Amino acid sequence: xxxxxxxxxxxxxxxxxxxxxxxxxxxxxxxxxxxxxxxxxxxxxxxxxxxxxxxxxxxxxxxxxxxxxxxxxxxxxxxxxxxxxxxxxxxxxxxxxxxxxxxxxxxxxxxxxxxxxxxxxxxxxxxxxxxxxxxxxxxxxxxxxxxxxxxxxxxxxxxxxxxxxxxxxxxxxxxxxxxxxxxxxxxxxxxxxxxxxxxxxxxxxxxxxxxxxxxxxxxxxxxxxxxxxxxxxx
Numbered sequence: 469x470x471x472x473x474x475x476x477x478x479x480x481x482x483x484x485x486x487x488x489x490x491x492x493x494x495x496x497x498x499x500x501x502x503x504x505x506x507x508x509x510x511x512x513x514x515x516x517x518x519x520x521x522x523x524x525x526x527x528x529x530x531x532x533x534x535x536x537x538x539x540x541x542x543x544x545x546x547x548x549x550x551x552x553x554x555x556x557x558x559x560x561x562x563x564x565x566x567x568x569x570x571x572x573x574x575x576x577x578x579x580x581x582x583x584x585x586x587x588x589x590x591x592x593x594x595x596x597x598x599x600x601x602x603x604x605x606x607x608x609x610x611x612x613x614x615x616x617x618x619x620x621x622x623x624x625x626x627x628x629x630x631x632x633x634x635x636x637x638x639x640x641x642x643x644x645x646x647x648x649x650x651x652x653x654x655x656x657x658x659x660x661x662x663x664x665x666x667x668x669x670x671x672x673x674x675x676x677x678x679x680x681x682x683x684x685x686x687x688x689x690x691x692x693x694x695x696x697x698x699x700x701x702x
Contacts, residue, residue, distance in 0.1 A: 470534040474518075475541050481532040488516055488527040491540070497692035498540055499549050499578055501556075501666050502615035503528040504700055507624065510616050513556075515549050515578065550582040558589045561596070561610035562667070568676035569668030571684025574699070575613060577691040596640065601651030604673055605662055611669040612641045618670060622661035629655045641669070 469480045472487070474496050481490035486509060491498050502513040509528040516527040519539040527540075539545065556562075556575060564570050596609035614632055618641075622629040629650075633642045645652035655661060657672050664670075681687070691699055 472532050472534070472536040472538055474538045485532050486528055487518060487520070487530050487532050487538060490532045491527065492696045496540070498527050499581060500528060501574060501578060501613065502617065504617055504664065505696060507617070507620040510620070512614065512616055513552070515552055517545065517548065519545065546582060550584050551588070553579050553582055553584055554588040556613050558587050558591045560594065560613060567611070567668050568671055571681055571687045572679070573668060574666035574691070577686040580686070581691050599643070599650045601649040602655070603651065604657035605650060605655065606671045606673055607643070607650045608669055608671070609641055611667045613667055614639055614641070615666060617664045617666065618661045621664040622655065622659065625659045625661055627654045627659065629653045629661060
């Protein structure tokens with residue numbers, strides 16, 4: 469088996485693994501949001517950017533190769549990650565104290581991990597639609613970070629309910645139905661796409677406070693101390 473080093477730690481990898489896959493298998497946490505081991509890498513959030521032999525690359529898309537010296541937990545990389553996370557907060561409407569997903573939100577957990585104490589940038593206060601047309605699901609586009617996970621998951625479900633349209637400030641999540649409403653799509657509360665969202669953009673109705681605040685996934689544990697399955701809500 470071949471090896472790479474991550475912050476000086478020797479990490480084995482198998483042929484075909486990406487850096488983040490090798491790191492995860494070795495218990496090394498690399499911050500990420502758009503990556504999920506169930507689906508092909510996308511490289512959209514850039515939080516998993518590491519330095520590989522002097523060159524920055526997204527760990528979720530960059531193949532592991534023998535002899536790589538990877539820097540992950542550095543002051544510069546973590547500062548960049550914090551700025552990216554702050555941008556995600558201000559580009560949407562993420563109000564953690566009043567969000568049903570608080571404590572179970574991967575975006576919030578990454579913010580805590582990076583010691584994000586404020587938003588730094590002015591809020592955009594984007595006007596995005598809230599779709600409550602589905603009997604079992606709520607789609608709150610205010611909390612969408614365009615990670616593309618619901619798009620990839622719905623494709624795996626064989627339904628292709630979601631897609632991302634537009635660019636820049638006009639980028640938005642769209643629903644594949646004649647009306648454009650979630651209630652007229654093929655998605656059900658049992659689909660993987662209904663549970664994959666790392667924020668509170670897609671919620672199953674009637675379950676918001678099934679687990680009380682204070683007893684949720686990230687309430688007592690830093691995301692870096694959790695297994696890959698726990699990080700992704702499994």
